[in-house]
Amino acid sequence: MSDDHLLRTRFTERFNLRHPIVCAPMALVTGGRLARAVSRAGGLGVVGGGYAGVLGGEPDLAAELTLARRETFGVGFITWALAKAPQRLEEALAYGPSCVFLSFGDPRPFAPVIHGHGARLICQAQTLRHIDEALDAGADAIVAQGTEAGGHGGARSTLPFVPEAADHIARRSPDTLLLAAGGIADGRGLAAALMLGADGVVVGTRFWASAEALTPQAATDLAERSTGDDTIRTTAIDALRGVDWPDEFSFRVLKNDLTAAWAGRETEARAAFGSLREVYDEARARGDLRTAATVAGEAVGRIRDRPAAADIVESMTREAWARLSIAAARLTRPGNWPSMHNR
Numbered sequence: 001m002s003d004d005h006l007l008r009t010r011f012t013e014r015f016n017l018r019h020p021i022v023c024a025p026m027a028l029v030t031g032g033r034l035a036r037a038v039s040r041a042g043g044l045g046v047v048g049g050g051y052a053g054v055l056g057g058e059p060d061l062a063a064e065l066t067l068a069r070r071e072t073f074g075v076g077f078i079t080w081a082l083a084k085a086p087q088r089l090e091e092a093l094a095y096g097p098s099c100v101f102l103s104f105g106d107p108r109p110f111a112p113v114i115h116g117h118g119a120r121l122i123c124q125a126q127t128l129r130h131i132d133e134a135l136d137a138g139a140d141a142i143v144a145q146g147t148e149a150g151g152h153g154g155a156r157s158t159l160p161f162v163p164e165a166a167d168h169i170a171r172r173s174p175d176t177l178l179l180a181a182g183g184i185a186d187g188r189g190l191a192a193a194l195m196l197g198a199d200g201v202v203v204g205t206r207f208w209a210s211a212e213a214l215t216p217q218a219a220t221d222l223a224e225r226s227t228g229d230d231t232i233r234t235t236a237i238d239a240l241r242g243v244d245w246p247d248e249f250s251f252r253v254l255k256n257d258l259t260a261a262w263a264g265r266e267t268e269a270r271a272a273f274g275s276l277r278e279v280y281d282e283a284r285a286r287g288d289l290r291t292a293a294t295v296a297g298e299a300v301g302r303i304r305d306r307p308a309a310a311d312i313v314e315s316m317t318r319e320a321w322a323r324l325s326i327a328a329a330r331l332t333r334p335g336n337w338p339s340m341h342n343r
């Protein structure tokens, strides 16, 4: 892609990137190969440190960080889990990530260690309270995550949450960067996020179905046959498998037999905490997606292939650039309304 077609934002300038695209630190999915591929393509790959080893069954983080470190990379943790194993942060920082991405919990206790190592802090937020905590922590960038997102998240929708976050941050700390997440899987989403006031985007589901992701093939095959209507947010899975997520977060996954059986029974599932732990773990080990979750967001409806991560970065940027550069001219000319759908 020629330099004329680059989207330049405060985020690309400060993080020294070619494209304002971050690959989310997806637990069990964003290993070193995927993070490296996204960074090599000009975005920012963030290795998924997930539950910081607290849960077990996660990839060896040291091995993944070793793979990633041939390029600039970040590392991400689920904050409430990291609080149970804080030494994991220092261990990860020893690999020299350019940034640490924290989500789902209070980032403030970790900020001094991260900045002390010369790394930047990116905090993912689901509410304005989370944004305030991130600002208090001195975050360099804040991700406003909409409920459309795959995996864990909150209740706000990307479309109104991102501009509200932009205004809030502009009032309190205008220098802090804003990234948008949740449902962004192509150039239209990237262009829209920039128009909402974001300096860049965090993309999960689209990279979940990339060649370099650790995602099982059966899961992305299923995704290719699914639409956004096929996802659901639920707290039942975590309760039944005995993972103690804070109440304010739920899990967006593809509907399956387990979500159908427990639909509308979340309080009951909470009371049955951990009762399906073995059943669930065995189903996951067998790759039985009728019981084990296929973790993807509403953007799953845009997944019809499993390309190389570099092709995703390239096509998102190219499409966003084309749309942004032609839309104003076309939309403001009466009688010449463009068709903005993708063929």
Ligand SMILES: Cc1cc2nc3c(=O)[nH]c(=O)nc-3n(C[C@H](O)[C@H](O)[C@H](O)COP(=O)(O)O)c2cc1C
Binding pocket: 024, 025, 026, 027, 029, 048, 049, 050, 051, 076, 077, 078, 102, 103, 124, 145, 148, 149, 150, 151, 152, 181, 182, 183, 184, 185, 202, 203, 204, 205, 206, 208, 295, 296, 297, 298, 299
């Ligand atoms: C499979 C999967 C696993 C995820 N795991 C994590 C995680 O471990 N930590 C985290 O901060 N976010 C995680 N997320 C959420 C992402 O950070 C991001 O907010 C989300 O993927 C953006 O929405 P999208 O999926 O529509 O692109 C995960 C998302 C997916 C799809």
